[in-house]
Amino acid sequence: MALRTPYLLFLGDAADQLAAKTANGIRQWRPDWCLGQLRLEGCKADLGLPDLTLEEAKAVGVQTLVLGVANRGGVIGESWQAVLFRAIDLGMDIAAGLHQRLTEVPGLAEAAAKAGVALHDVRHPTGTLKVASGLRRPGKRVLAVGTDCSVGKMYTMLAMEREMKARGWAADFRATGQTGILIAGGGISVDAVVADFISGAAEALAPAAEADHWDLVEGQGSLFHASYAGVSLGLLHGAQPDWLVICHEPDRPHMRGLPGKALPDLESCMALNLECAKLTNPGVQVLGFAFNTSALDDAAAKALLAETSARFALPCVDPVRGGVAALVDRLAEKG
Amino acid sequence: MALRTPYLLFLGDAADQLAAKTANGIRQWRPDWCLGQLRLEGCKADLGLPDLTLEEAKAVGVQTLVLGVANRGGVIGESWQAVLFRAIDLGMDIAAGLHQRLTEVPGLAEAAAKAGVALHDVRHPTGTLKVASGLRRPGKRVLAVGTDCSVGKMYTMLAMEREMKARGWAADFRATGQTGILIAGGGISVDAVVADFISGAAEALAPAAEADHWDLVEGQGSLFHASYAGVSLGLLHGAQPDWLVICHEPDRPHMRGLPGKALPDLESCMALNLECAKLTNPGVQVLGFAFNTSALDDAAAKALLAETSARFALPCVDPVRGGVAALVDRLAEKG
Known part of the structure; x- marks a missing residue:
């Protein structure tokens, strides 16, 4: 898995700054990748980034919408879903680190496949792993x-x-x-x-x-x-x-x-x-x-x-x- | 998960006695549960149990057909599949400890659901687990x-x-x-x-x-x-x-x-x-x-x-x- 950058950081309706701690971490350590933030009504978090609409983000070159917010239970909020579908329509990948998978949102995987974009549930490993060899390697x-x-x-x-x-x-x-x-x-x-x-x-x-x-x-x-x-x-x-x-x-x-x-x-x-x-x-x-x-x-x-x-x-x-x-x-x- | 007993041990076309080591272990430690063995043509393993057909096994009270054999790769052999479907028709559960899941055999899960029997892929845990508490418990x-x-x-x-x-x-x-x-x-x-x-x-x-x-x-x-x-x-x-x-x-x-x-x-x-x-x-x-x-x-x-x-x-x-x-x-x- 390799995520496409730059990012738009989605903060949803975060109840406080701590709920956006993942977005905070990305902003702190990869400021060059973070072109803006997208907040819904009632959002109490602020990363100090420009507030961009999806269309504005697309225009400035955003490749991936990152869900940088967590709510109780780590689920994908219903009020977030319209944003996700619209991001896909605009050709953006979506990345999330929640317990609930993006692919569990009804219709989202199909929409992504049709648009040719990727959904990254980074908490859930994909791909085939091997058992460790234990052999020493250089580096x-x-x-x-x-x-x-x-x-x-x-x-x-x-x-x-x-x-x-x-x-x-x-x-x-x-x-x-x-x-x-x-x-x-x-x-x-x-x-x-x-x-x-x-x-x-x-x-x-x-x-x-x-x-x-x-x-x-x-x-x-x-x-x-x-x-x-x-x-x-x-x-x-x-x-x-x-x-x-x-x-x-x-x-x-x-x-x-x-x-x-x-x-x-x-x-x-x-x-x-x-x-x-x-x-x-x-x-x-x-x-x-x-x-x-x-x-x-x-x-x-x-x-x-x-x-x-x-x-x-x-x-x-x-x-x-x-x-x-x-x-x-x-x-x-x-x- | 609780398996229904007694068992019929399926040895398939085991290439040698070692290929049936799971069945051997069950036979050794739970002899009372093992009413018989079922072997296909060319099977080189023998547990010393009565050879039973599925119908004979049913008649003597077998509840679960156990795949007690492994081949290279741990897959469900094609020649085994007719046996699995027939066991389901007779109302038996099926249990296997292979890498390949019973539910990956086309049509098997549907047949089991229709017959009201269970498929147990015992190598693959089911059900919800909790994170450990670390608290001491009696016993x-x-x-x-x-x-x-x-x-x-x-x-x-x-x-x-x-x-x-x-x-x-x-x-x-x-x-x-x-x-x-x-x-x-x-x-x-x-x-x-x-x-x-x-x-x-x-x-x-x-x-x-x-x-x-x-x-x-x-x-x-x-x-x-x-x-x-x-x-x-x-x-x-x-x-x-x-x-x-x-x-x-x-x-x-x-x-x-x-x-x-x-x-x-x-x-x-x-x-x-x-x-x-x-x-x-x-x-x-x-x-x-x-x-x-x-x-x-x-x-x-x-x-x-x-x-x-x-x-x-x-x-x-x-x-x-x-x-x-x-x-x-x-x-x-x-x-």
Whole structure:
């Protein structure tokens, strides 16, 4: 799957800014692809992009209408459907990362086929996957792992891609979830593949490459999350990372969705991830830490990052507050 | 899914006895359910059961025709199809564990619907699964784990179920693969569920039970197999085992399907499985070892089992050569 760019970001009748977080992420990381936003009456989200009609978007070259909004249940709203059909009439592809598939909207698949455009349900993998081979392949890879879900793995890998590209390195962000796929224009939602193919999907996603090429692989879940650790382990084995970045949110009260379940400490998280990753890459090392310190004030955040960095003798950054240059610096040094 | 018993085992035109290994397993572990076998011309397999026509099978009370044979590719042979349609006409359900689905045979689903019988593609999970909760639940569970795939996990758990039932214990084998499902009459093929639901499937499979009830959960894959470890980990977390049995084939030259990749040593296998299992059951312990020593002669096998048992101060059995009484004895003692 490769998405055609540029995009028009559809925000529908989003109840608040958070409901448009997928569109927010695309806007932040791929501003050049985002020509405008399309909002229905009552929409409470705003990306600060020009409001375009479908016709205006077509005129300025939009290739794909992206549903960048989620409602409760992840369904395609009835009020959205006229927009989808009209976009197809105008020759646009449509991409969505919702639970409900575009192909489940009555008549939409037929209309798309007739118009010769594509519907991309990026949360639902298509195509044939292979079982992982476990064989080492050339190229270099960094994988974001974490103490929990939703601790900034996607953000950290996107920030590293941006930093590396700014330095002229060959680097590609590799998306493993729906928002990442819409940002990267391709990828595989690994938590939605059939279980036997998790690590095979990761092998396909970050394939053999030139010796000096870097893949920045988005992580998923956590080896310490009772619901999703299988996905994390398969991704760890298939990605064959040379380097791990440990992502963490210091003030989180418990594992996401599991009240009463404490987060692992950083030492345990490093040790188990390294042990498991060595199965497919015995040379794997920890590059450093990426913390989401948004709950702390500046002084407290700086103190925590410095203290953690000193404790492990490894870079510890907050990608939002201070960027990821320290992580890339270490790669420049260590190779 | 619950399969209706008794069964007629369909061997088709099996090229050799190994092609009928699923039927062999059902015959061995559920002899009371197996009223006969049905073989086409040229069939080279024989289960030692009465050869019955579909009509004879119907007359003696068969409820389900089970495809207990696999060919290269796991497809439904063309020469088998007339048999399937006739079985439906006679009111039998059909169950298969092949890659190809029964519902892919043109007209078969319609014929089954019309006759009011069920088609069970046991390799392909149906029904809605939930994401795992990770919450502890009552009842006791044993999970077979291993140094590799195909080292006797299913056999070991079935042998423990038989031994426990013979002692009057409340015990249920819980199937996680296609052959196990046909033997148990139900279960979930966990390597075929969507990745996010691996541990949730395991929670559903071995649910809350009486405090003195034992679930014997069939294992899958190995934490040390680069292709399938994600499935193994999700199953480990979802099963929440109180006890692990470590399954191993001593003379295997390399990890299955991965030439050149050595098997882990028993110490590493125990340590990593225990560490990961503690996430959902901090009290988990290793019960003992089950070795497949079929490549060794009697004296060598006995010496190896005794030596391993002494080295770890834990029972080490070959379930085929000597049964699993030593494992159940230890449970009786430890509870």
